[in-house]
Amino acid sequence: MINESVREEFQKIVGDDGLYDHEEALVSYSYDAFTFEGMPEVVLFPKTTKEVSAIMKVASRENIPVTARGAGTNLTGGSVPARGGIVLVLTKMNKIIEIDKENRTATMEPGVINMDFQKELTKYNLFFPPDPASMAIATMGGNVAENAGGPRAVKYGVMKDYLLGLEVVLASGDVMMTGRKTMKNVTGYNLTQLFCGSEGTLGIITKIIVKLIPPPETRRTLQVAFKDLDDAGRISTMIFDGGILPVALELLDNIFVNIIEDYAHVGLPKEAEALVLIEVDGPEVAVEAQVEKIHQMCEELDALDIKVARTAEENDEIWKARRSAYGAEAQLRPTAIAEDCTVPVAQLVPMFREVAKIAKKYDLLIPIVAHAGDGNLHPQILTDIRDKEEMKRVEKAIDEISAKSVELGGTLTGEHGIGIAKVGVLPMEIGEVGIAVTKAIKNALDPQNILNPDKIVQMN
Numbered sequence: 001m002i003n004e005s006v007r008e009e010f011q012k013i014v015g016d017d018g019l020y021d022h023e024e025a026l027v028s029y030s031y032d033a034f035t036f037e038g039m040p041e042v043v044l045f046p047k048t049t050k051e052v053s054a055i056m057k058v059a060s061r062e063n064i065p066v067t068a069r070g071a072g073t074n075l076t077g078g079s080v081p082a083r084g085g086i087v088l089v090l091t092k093m094n095k096i097i098e099i100d101k102e103n104r105t106a107t108m109e110p111g112v113i114n115m116d117f118q119k120e121l122t123k124y125n126l127f128f129p130p131d132p133a134s135m136a137i138a139t140m141g142g143n144v145a146e147n148a149g150g151p152r153a154v155k156y157g158v159m160k161d162y163l164l165g166l167e168v169v170l171a172s173g174d175v176m177m178t179g180r181k182t183m184k185n186v187t188g189y190n191l192t193q194l195f196c197g198s199e200g201t202l203g204i205i206t207k208i209i210v211k212l213i214p215p216p217e218t219r220r221t222l223q224v225a226f227k228d229l230d231d232a233g234r235i236s237t238m239i240f241d242g243g244i245l246p247v248a249l250e251l252l253d254n255i256f257v258n259i260i261e262d263y264a265h266v267g268l269p270k271e272a273e274a275l276v277l278i279e280v281d282g283p284e285v286a287v288e289a290q291v292e293k294i295h296q297m298c299e300e301l302d303a304l305d306i307k308v309a310r311t312a313e314e315n316d317e318i319w320k321a322r323r324s325a326y327g328a329e330a331q332l333r334p335t336a337i338a339e340d341c342t343v344p345v346a347q348l349v350p351m352f353r354e355v356a357k358i359a360k361k362y363d364l365l366i367p368i369v370a371h372a373g374d375g376n377l378h379p380q381i382l383t384d385i386r387d388k389e390e391m392k393r394v395e396k397a398i399d400e401i402s403a404k405s406v407e408l409g410g411t412l413t414g415e416h417g418i419g420i421a422k423v424g425v426l427p428m429e430i431g432e433v434g435i436a437v438t439k440a441i442k443n444a445l446d447p448q449n450i451l452n453p454d455k456i457v458q459m460n
């Protein structure tokens with residue numbers, strides 16, 4: 001419980017405009033994009049690292065749980081205050097501190113919105129590739145804490161691949177800097193990467209240093225419809241075997257093709273078992289040759305339909321199909337649960353078939369969209385959270401999808417994290433020893449278990 005004198009301490013730290021505890025505010029910060037599991041007692045908006053440190057000193061003295069929050073777009077319960085206490089919103093720490101063109105790095109506060117950062121970089125002719133679909137609203141702090149990635153991950157990797165250093169406020173309130181503005185650094189343990197993907201359970205990220213690269217000269221997208229799902233697997237192999245590293249390689253199944261076509265009327269062939277989007281980038285001449293080569297490969301596989309974007313507008317038009325997937329599915333059922341398993345790339349098509357079997361077994365509608373180039377599937381479980389009987393089947397289906405992914409050599413989550421949603425199945429992948437090591441790390445950095453408790457691993 002936060003008593004009146006502790007509340008006053010917080011008020012002094014963050015000022016009059018930095019503390020909210022009226023009911024509407026508490027409700028607004030009690031959820032994420034997936035679930036509602038707990039109400040905070042107070043919502044704090046610090047503006048500096050010094051304020052975050054002062055808050056953590058009081059929180060650890062008083063044993064108050066602290067849940068960091070960026071934009072609250074995570075899909076696994078990460079920013080939900082499972083044990084009440086403080087929701088620490090980092091959105092007022094939203095300055096890009098420096099874009100260092102010479103060293104090809106940028107330093108920023110955690111509340112910077114990914115897309116704002118990307119737009120700013122265009123002025124410097126520099127590029128930061130990680131592009132989660134939520135980039136228009138998600139914060140860079142949230143992206144680091146979840147190790148977010150997007151379609152461009154196939155060629156360019158995810159958040160961790162661009163991270164050079166972090167400033168972190170520990171549970172005690174002590175402030176630590178990891179890494180530097182250097183492209184290489186093997187000094188001691190890789191603490192920067194320890195905090196990347198730690199979902200607010202090990203420290204509060206207050207500053208981020210990332211590396212930047214030159215932007216590609218041009219990019220081009222192909223949209224290809226195949227009659228047979230196996231051809232989607234084949235084209236992927238053929239592209240890589242042909243010496244092409246695509247930027248993105250996305251796959252939507254027949255259910256999604258139909259959902260999108262009924263909603264957006266973009267001319268997709270409804271009989272297609274698979275719709276594949278392939279993007280390549282680089283110098284104009286090289287891109288033209290790659291597009292030509294991929295086109296030929298698709299013809300060899302008797303693709304039902306091949307569309308090639310010739311202009312930036314046509315490129316965007318093609319991606320419209322992929323982007324409208326989530327809006328389209330919302331027309332069918334009130335709740336969509338985005339699963340996030342990732343399998344070795346060769347197991348992608350078998351995993352599609354396994355999910356279809358699980359959907360049939362539990363009588364559920366589960367269309368799949370996948371970042372096929374990196375084996376990351378998002379089976380979208382379309383349901384109604386108010387239907388208790390159906391939700392029991394949904395839970396069983398999710399557990400079976402997780403188990404099947406691990407059985408095929410895959411992982412429980414490729415980008416959405418463990419949060420609350422997958423705490424129960426974590427041992428399935430990392431085993432008893434893995435759980436013990438995870439707990440030891442958590443204990444070392446947060447012995448009172450005040451940082452985002454009940455997420456990733458259950459401590460007490």
Ligand SMILES: Cc1cc2nc3c(=O)[nH]c(=O)nc-3n(C[C@H](O)[C@H](O)[C@H](O)COP(=O)(O)OP(=O)(O)OC[C@H]3O[C@@H](n4cnc5c(N)ncnc54)[C@H](O)[C@@H]3O)c2cc1C
Nearest residue numbers: 070071072073074078133134139141142145149200205415
């Ligand atoms: C429509 C939609 C599409 C999405 N697409 C993608 C996608 O393509 N790829 C992908 O990877 N994810 C995706 N996501 C998930 C989500 O957007 C990402 O996880 C994103 O990185 C979360 O950022 P956020 O600012 O919203 O963080 P929040 O949701 O507020 O927080 C996420 C986690 O990070 C912690 N956290 C936040 N800020 C800090 C900080 N400064 N210090 C320490 N911990 C912190 C929180 O405690 C929480 O555990 C999608 C979500 C939605 C709703």
